[in-house]
Amino acid sequence: MPERSTSSVSAETPSAPPTGSLRPLSVHLLGPVDPLVAARAVAAREAAQKIPRVLADLAASRSVGRSLRLTDHDVRTALSSSAGRSPSTPFAWSARTARRGLGLAAVRSLVAGEARTPTEGARQAITGAIRSVREGSRASSAMDRWLAGLPGPGLAVVQAEAVTWATRLWSALDWSAFGPAPVIGRDRWWNSPHSSLLAVRSRAEVRSVVVDRDENPFSVHLVVLGGSRRPSVRAELSVVAMVEAVQAPRSLPPGRIVGWWPDSGHTVTVEVDRAALDVGVEAVAHTLASAEADPVVSEGVARAAA
């Protein structure tokens, strides 16, 4: 199966933003690429070229003929298993599971100038979703159909959750500091070119481009995190780095993945080098092993990230 991406970060080279008066999260995301990362970019690129084969071999030995479509949820669940895994609950739409999709749509509208406030953006997203169902659009999603069936008070809670989610993200970044317009909330699937059974998702809420001292562009990715701070988070972010790296040269090489907990304001940054890619491969291997032990993980259900 050929590589496929649902979106790509523009290769346009931005001018480095001034970091003196930016919000902390903007500085973390858009600051200059670590010189060490830039120096090791060639080694990382070479390592990335070998990853598809390694993952395909891993999948072949684990999948037993089943499709393995790994999401960030699968990776997080597998990595937490060593610290005492809680039984996975079946996915269901709720105000919490819908807030990311609607919140991202709201932020996208704000950045595009199509909405003036998160409230307006979220309302537009919900209205559009319901309209698509009522008009019988083939593009309507499962979430759209769920929304269309809710009574007014239920929709109010869904909108309130989406507004809070969107406001936190909207308020945390300096949107004028982005060079090219950021890509907001386009998850990317990497489909293994060697195994039709394997695909891995890279989830990031905001993607942009920064340059190193020699003006070489790198992609940077902001991942909104939930739950407790956990030792596995660097490995989770390294999977995002790995998926981005194996998509090069069709998209820019990744320079940095920033994880951000809105609840606490904490961030964790993975500067992408060969070691980070190795950690990503290890995390996927661990997830595949977990999928073998627990087939529920590999049912191919793409969960909405809370």
Place this chain on the structure above:
Amino acid sequence: MVLVTPHAPAPDEVLALLRMGSDRRPRFDPELAGGLRAWLEDGAAELVAARGEDAPPLHLGPRLLWRDQDVAADAPPGDRREGPAASPYPIELVESCLVRALFRQLVTCGRIGDPLADALDALRVEPGRGAMVRHVGEMPGEAKAALSASLSSHVAQLVNLTPRFAAGWLPRTNDRVAIPLAGGRVVLCGTFDLLVGAPVPGTATLCALGVATGGRWAPARAALHYLALLEMVRSGVPPFRVALIHTAAGRYGVEDVLEEHLRAVVSHIVGRLALLARTSA
């Protein structure tokens, strides 16, 4: 704190108090957040030493932190994690959840229809609330009628007292804050019922509004100060002003957040952590 018990509150009185003099924001020492966090970390380290490094994370919200001040009859603003042990659904907890759902609806849509029906419709889309919805659905008719009447009373106060914030104020409900201490072994957590204002680094620009559905005023106010502290640690500055709406009493209060409030809350938390450490040892 400006504390008012109006018989017939003037429209937008709370809003006027929140906005009054808002161009004169209180200043906070930029080093204060780090100092308060260090104080909290010291308290948490003592507790972790007593509980053991491998003990599961301890999540503390205002209910546990102010337990000795008779807050059992009410879930103060910000507290969502700890429930009373006696009954899974005491009527005070049910009312608190239903009123807060209606509060979100009021802030989001500006109107409420049938309070009980609307609140239950709202809870149905919140994860983990299905059992409570079933519990209310199975209540005897008389109890349900009493609950409905009580809700109507709370809603009347909400409608009277809750300001209508324009979308440009960025009103957001249920904004959760969780501050990990001691490497995540102790987590101070809480939820703002409502935050308004655009965050600006280094400047206190937010207002917080809390809803109390019963219980005493003092612990509900302390819970708001606690949330202000969590915001200070999260972002470096607290809300500059907080408001509390007490829907059972029909009272409200508005006050500036002062450094002394934050210090008092930290002192209380550190004392509570020391007490927990002694009981854990």
